[in-house]
Amino acid sequence: MTDTQQRYPFPALEHLPDDIRDTILAVQEKSGFVPNVFLQLARRPAEWRAFFAYHDALMLREDSSLSKAEREMIITVISAQNQCLYCVMAHGALLRIFKRDPLIADQVAINYRSAALSPRERAMLDFATRVNEASHTISDTDFEHLRAHGFDDEDIWDIASITGLFGLSNRIVAFTGMEPNPEFYLMGRQPRKKPAEA
Structure with a gap:
């Protein structure tokens, strides 16, 4: 086994609980492929449900003042710091799409x-970097600095929680040897091709 070889085989879709299988198939329908993380975590259904429930609570929260691009930027930066290729490629792709900038993900990574x-x-x-690398050093000064840039206490909670959740994700990816799907490398780098007219 090489250092980057996948250490845990993906479970077969047909053996997964209905709710997880249906979600994975819906993701495949929307994106055209199944991100490896959905299959890797599905080997433990209770943990899959817990992870994606927390993911959705943070990343799909409509009353947050953090934009989708800002959330993906946090993940890309801390994943690069944690040397998580999968998450840099996956969330860098989403960052490029949400920011409409083919260069931004590489620059921040x-x-x-x-x-x-x-x-x-x-x-x-x-702040996300501080939470990721030295959370024990966070002080009221960090909060004051963020407030001066328009963040409120709920935004600060979001930044820290996204950082924490994806710190967990980075570490699971690392020990399992999960590789990025090839599709992530090109997403958001070139304009989407329009379907040919009939």
């Missing part, structure tokens, strides 16, 4: 401090 970001985005990522 390599060094967000040199990317063309707004002061708000930079403050958000500075």
